[in-house]
Every structure is written in structure tokens, then in C-alpha cells.
Amino acid sequence: MTILKVVLADDHKMIRESLGALLSSEPDIKVVAYAGDGAEAITLAQAWKPHIVLMDVCMPVVDGIEAAMRIVKQLPQTRVIALSAQGERPFVSQMVEAGVQGYVLKDESVATLARAVRAVAAGQTWLPEPTQILSGPEKRLLSxxxxxxxxxxxxxxxxxxxxxxxxxxxxxxxxxxxxxxxxxxxxxxxxxxxxxxxxxxxxxxxxxxxxxxxxxxx
Missing domain, CATH: 1.10.10.10 (Winged helix-like DNA-binding domain superfamily/Winged helix DNA-binding domain)
Structure with a gap:
């Protein structure tokens, strides 16, 4: 059984540590590192080269959109899943344009997040209502x-x-x-x-x- 290595980036320590412990209780998922801001997430992704980076969209120092874009560009074998309380189209569409393969809202269950990790690691996408999210004039990444x-x-x-x-x-x-x-x-x-x-x-x-x-x- 392949163990999926995950780097978890969230600016709230309690959330990232609690979520990390719950995810690591899954038999095929292991959270190998935690980041408290976008810059740290980039550094840890480069160091660990994980299967998945779980990236909070709203992050200090370097925001999640910028961090995701850099990780996708620098580490083509690593896939990024956005993890956010923000479900509005501007947040989702900008993360998709940055290259993420998944977007999971924080009000979903850990079981749903684990399924998303497995799906994205297997080459699938996991997006909320993609036909609505990806339509409209906002489907362009900010410069x-x-x-x-x-x-x-x-x-x-x-x-x-x-x-x-x-x-x-x-x-x-x-x-x-x-x-x-x-x-x-x-x-x-x-x-x-x-x-x-x-x-x-x-x-x-x-x-x-x-x-x-x-x-x-x-």
C-alpha cells in the first residue's frame, strides 16, 4: 500500500495540528510537515516533495494562490489541494487558474478530505460544482x-x-x-x-x- 505524503499549510496552529492528526490516522495518509504561511509551504514542499500539499487559500506572507502557483510550477509531481473556508467563485477560480487539482471547503468532513487526497493523488480533480465555478469573466489569473x-x-x-x-x-x-x-x-x-x-x-x-x-x- 502506497503511503501518501502530505504537507499541510494553514495559518492556524490548532487547525493544522488537529487536522493533521486526524488525516494521519488514515492508514494510507501521512502528514509529514506543517506550514504556517505560504512561504513556509513552498520551502517544505521543496524539501519533502510530497504527493499532496493541502493549502489554505488565505495565508500570510505569501497567499495561498501565489504559493500554489509556485509549487505547481516547481514540483510537477506534487499536486495541490486548496483547503479553505472561502467558497466564493473568485477564491476557487483563482486557485484553479493557479493549477490546483482540488478544492475542499473546511465545513466538509475529514473523511471527505481524505477521499479528495486519494482522488487527486490518483490524477483526478476534486472541485465544487466545476461547471459553475469555471465559467464567467473571472476565469483569469491575476498578474x-x-x-x-x-x-x-x-x-x-x-x-x-x-x-x-x-x-x-x-x-x-x-x-x-x-x-x-x-x-x-x-x-x-x-x-x-x-x-x-x-x-x-x-x-x-x-x-x-x-x-x-x-x-x-x-
């Missing part, structure tokens, strides 16, 4: 520059501040904002900021309630 702008928004920066940090104009920041909203299928700046804060695992706890719209330089 590196767009992701950098998104991270600045998660930290609560105004357009002028984002422009200063990145060495671009406020007009360019607004262009990036509109492109991201189109790709993600979002209709308002508030939705974009909410997505940014959720994605970066609490980085945006300093978001200012009085912040001006991103398209303004207040």
Missing part, C-alpha cells in the same frame, strides 16, 4: 503586479500610498483595480478590499474604515 497592488490594498493603503510604494501613478493603480475587479467578477471596491483582506490572512487588520476609494488619491 504579479495586480497581486502586489492587491496586497497593498489588504494593508489598508490608499491609492496615493500604493502608487508611492510601487513607483507608479494613482491612475495606474486605478487601472489595476478595475482589471482585478473584472477578472474576479467583483462589482465594487468594497468587495475587492474584502477579498484582498481575506486572501492575505489577516494582513489587512489595519485597514482604515475612513480610507478613500482606491481610485482617489486622498
Amino acid at each position: 504579479r503586479r495586480e497581486r502586489l497592488v492587491l496586497k497593498e490594498l489588504a494593508e489598508g493603503k490608499r491609492a496615493r500610498e500604493v502608487a508611492e510604494v510601487m513607483g507608479i501613478s494613482t491612475k495606474t493603480v486605478d487601472t489595476y483595480r478595475r482589471r482585478m475587479m473584472s477578472k474576479l467578477g467583483l462589482v465594487s471596491q468594497a468587495e475587492l478590499v474584502k477579498y484582498a483582506v481575506a486572501l492575505h490572512g489577516g494582513v489587512g487588520t489595519g485597514v482604515r474604515g475612513s480610507a478613500a476609494p482606491v481610485g482617489q488619491s486622498a
Whole structure:
């Protein structure tokens, strides 16, 4: 019997250790390493070369989408399953575009997660309602520059501040904002900021309630 090696990445220690213990109780699954952020997940995946990386989507340092994309590119034999409380289309579609082969919501049972691990390790996909998730204008991965702008928004920066940090104009920041909203299928700046804060695992706890719209330089 093949033992499936798993690296589990989640920014909540209690969740990752509890979930890891439950998964490792399965006779054919062994969690070999735990990561608390996306950067650590990449490093551990490179070190262990596991069959599966279970990746929380909303992670600090490097978000789950970026981490998944790097792992898929660097380790073609390793498959990534997104594990998240976020089931909205922008989260799922961006992870799929990053190359994950599975997406499991955290309200599913451990038994379901174990089945997903086995299925994805065997070359199958495990996605929630794929025909709905993968349709629509948001089926495009954000560019590196767009992701950098998104991270600045998660930290609560105004357009002028984002422009200063990145060495671009406020007009360019607004262009990036509109492109991201189109790709993600979002209709308002508030939705974009909410997505940014959720994605970066609490980085945006300093978001200012009085912040001006991103398209303004207040």
C-alpha cells in the first residue's frame, strides 16, 4: 500500500495540528510537515516533495494562490489541494487558474478530505460544482503586479500610498483595480478590499474604515 505524503499549510496552529492528526490516522495518509504561511509551504514542499500539499487559500506572507502557483510550477509531481473556508467563485477560480487539482471547503468532513487526497493523488480533480465555478469573466489569473497592488490594498493603503510604494501613478493603480475587479467578477471596491483582506490572512487588520476609494488619491 502506497503511503501518501502530505504537507499541510494553514495559518492556524490548532487547525493544522488537529487536522493533521486526524488525516494521519488514515492508514494510507501521512502528514509529514506543517506550514504556517505560504512561504513556509513552498520551502517544505521543496524539501519533502510530497504527493499532496493541502493549502489554505488565505495565508500570510505569501497567499495561498501565489504559493500554489509556485509549487505547481516547481514540483510537477506534487499536486495541490486548496483547503479553505472561502467558497466564493473568485477564491476557487483563482486557485484553479493557479493549477490546483482540488478544492475542499473546511465545513466538509475529514473523511471527505481524505477521499479528495486519494482522488487527486490518483490524477483526478476534486472541485465544487466545476461547471459553475469555471465559467464567467473571472476565469483569469491575476498578474504579479495586480497581486502586489492587491496586497497593498489588504494593508489598508490608499491609492496615493500604493502608487508611492510601487513607483507608479494613482491612475495606474486605478487601472489595476478595475482589471482585478473584472477578472474576479467583483462589482465594487468594497468587495475587492474584502477579498484582498481575506486572501492575505489577516494582513489587512489595519485597514482604515475612513480610507478613500482606491481610485482617489486622498
